[in-house]
Amino acid sequence: MAVTKTNASNNTSELRVHKYSAFIGRMYESNPANDQSMAEAVALAGGDDVRKAGFRGTGKDTPSGIALAYLVEKEVTAWKYVVSGVLSNVKLTERTQDNRRTIYLGLSLVDESGTDFISLDITSEAAQNLLMKLAKAEPGVHTSVSMFGTYQAPAEGQRSFAHHAASLKQGEDQVEVKAISWNDVVQPVIDQKLAPVKDEMDKESLNGYRTNVKNGIFLNIAKQIAATFEAYRASKQQQGAGDSEDAQSEQRHEGGQADAVPAEGSLEGTDTGTNG
Numbered sequence: 001m002a003v004t005k006t007n008a009s010n011n012t013s014e015l016r017v018h019k020y021s022a023f024i025g026r027m028y029e030s031n032p033a034n035d036q037s038m039a040e041a042v043a044l045a046g047g048d049d050v051r052k053a054g055f056r057g058t059g060k061d062t063p064s065g066i067a068l069a070y071l072v073e074k075e076v077t078a079w080k081y082v083v084s085g086v087l088s089n090v091k092l093t094e095r096t097q098d099n100r101r102t103i104y105l106g107l108s109l110v111d112e113s114g115t116d117f118i119s120l121d122i123t124s125e126a127a128q129n130l131l132m133k134l135a136k137a138e139p140g141v142h143t144s145v146s147m148f149g150t151y152q153a154p155a156e157g158q159r160s161f162a163h164h165a166a167s168l169k170q171g172e173d174q175v176e177v178k179a180i181s182w183n184d185v186v187q188p189v190i191d192q193k194l195a196p197v198k199d200e201m202d203k204e205s206l207n208g209y210r211t212n213v214k215n216g217i218f219l220n221i222a223k224q225i226a227a228t229f230e231a232y233r234a235s236k237q238q239q240g241a242g243d244s245e246d247a248q249s250e251q252r253h254e255g256g257q258a259d260a261v262p263a264e265g266s267l268e269g270t271d272t273g274t275n276g
Helices: 032-045 048-052 065-075 126-135 183-194 204-238 245-253
Strands: 003-005 015-021 028-031 081-097 098-111 114-121 142-152 161-170
Touching: 015 065, 015 081, 015 142, 028 032, 028 065, 028 081, 028 142, 032 048, 032 065, 081 114, 098 142, 126 142, 126 161, 183 204, 183 245
Parallel strands: 015 114
Antiparallel strands: 003 081, 015 028, 081 098, 081 142, 098 114, 142 161
């Protein structure tokens, strides 16, 4: 199986779609039955308002922990959830629903059992941490992907802190890919963009502007990665490989729609909700 998890299913269909839930802090395989179980887990944990509050650790008495334990029991996800296969594609797709535009980062990993397709809202922390490693990933190499939430309970007088991390391992020895540097690549652009306006905006407006700038940076990083994989796939096709099976599966998953992403690196106005 391309998916390694504590309670692995026997799903060997040609396309398996995985999403990341910022509520349970885990990836899960998305299909009608599992999505129903996810809805049940959210209800059991306290409802949609609790889900929107985000990850609160895996303790048995926390909403996230209650939902995660239920989903592990249902074999929807696992305490350790890893998707692996040959990394054959990274792409961007824009979708609009209820007048909200969301750009998704898609990864295809292929093995003998089919294609595993990971779909992530590009504005999510998990996706952006994964992008920082994908920027140094090699196409066509055996790859393992995992994402997980961590939670720091609040100390007296302080706020709680949730973080969504990403692991990307490649090669025969499955070595962790070193991420590009936030301080070298991301922070200088944020500082440059904020410098002319930071004295003209209130704190809330400035924070919103900073978020839009950051999302635009990661959109540009994602475009560069997608271009690398497009060139890789074009090269394979020229060598006689033709359209791969995973590409056909992706097209069916996307409903046959062509990719559509903004021409400029701005996600202002984009839906910033996370999967799950």
